[in-house]
Amino acid sequence: MLNIVLFGPPGAGKGTQAVRIKDHYSLVHLSTGDIFRHNIKNSTELGVMAKSYMDKGELVPDEVTIKMLESEVLKHPNSSGFIFDGFPRTTTQAQTLDDFLHSKNISITKMIALDVPDEELIARLLLRGKDSGRPDDQNREVIANRIKVYEAQTSILADYYRLQNKLVCVDGIGSVDEITDRLYVAIDN
Numbered sequence: 234m235l236n237i238v239l240f241g242p243p244g245a246g247k248g249t250q251a252v253r254i255k256d257h258y259s260l261v262h263l264s265t266g267d268i269f270r271h272n273i274k275n276s277t278e279l280g281v282m283a284k285s286y287m288d289k290g291e292l293v294p295d296e297v298t299i300k301m302l303e304s305e306v307l308k309h310p311n312s313s314g315f316i317f318d319g320f321p322r323t324t325t326q327a328q329t330l331d332d333f334l335h336s337k338n339i340s341i342t343k344m345i346a347l348d349v350p351d352e353e354l355i356a357r358l359l360l361r362g363k364d365s366g367r368p369d370d371q372n373r374e375v376i377a378n379r380i381k382v383y384e385a386q387t388s389i390l391a392d393y394y395r396l397q398n399k400l401v402c403v404d405g406i407g408s409v410d411e412i413t414d415r416l417y418v419a420i421d422n
């Protein structure tokens with residue numbers, strides 16, 4: 234079973250690449266950002282709550298995010314693997330994910346980290362904000378806060394997976410196709 238954590242700052246290309254990886258390796262793609270946005274669109278209780286954090290560029294609280302992710306994993310008992318996109322984002326999320334997967338006799342195979350400098354992240358997100366309708370992509374201050382939150386709470390997870398010998402870093406600058414090819418090499422080796 235192949236279980237990949239696709240990691241990187243906001244705008245690094247996680248969502249873009251996860252769709253390709255999912256198809257190539259026949260994995261189930263779980264994007265916590267997409268699940269929150271789906272809930273926001275349908276005005277669910279979870280969506281209303283998540284929106285109040287996402288619009289400010291803050292993380293949605295661990296308790297609710299973890300519960301949501303676990304219930305999504307349980308919906309796919311026969312899958313040949315998962316690609317986790319945007320999860321985990323805190324040490325608590327990473328530890329809980331490990332415990333949860335171990336209880337199912339599975340584990341994370343690799344964390345693949347996309348490396349992209351801040352100026353490029355900001356440019357990509359502002360560009361997407363022009364037609365995505367995503368409020369968190371339309372405001373420079375919110376984007377700056379997302380990057381700050383990533384540096385304060387999420388980037389430390391690279392060490393968490395490095396200590397388990399599971400971290401692989403990939404250059405996230407280049408065309409989408411070039412980066413996909415680099416990711417295939419990182420996963421296959």
Ligand code: B4P
Binds near residue numbers: 241265290318322
């Ligand atoms: P996400 O949906 O995960 O949003 P993201 O970090 O902006 O996404 P991503 O990195 O996938 O963007 P992509 O590169 O595809 O999270 C949004 C919010 O949800 C968070 O801020 C938080 O509030 C909440 N949330 C989600 N998960 C959570 C968790 N686990 N815990 C707590 N809160 C959570 O795309 C960026 C742009 O770059 C696109 O326009 C794309 O076309 C472009 N792009 C991609 N590759 C490119 C390339 N090679 N060159 C040029 N442009 C490229």
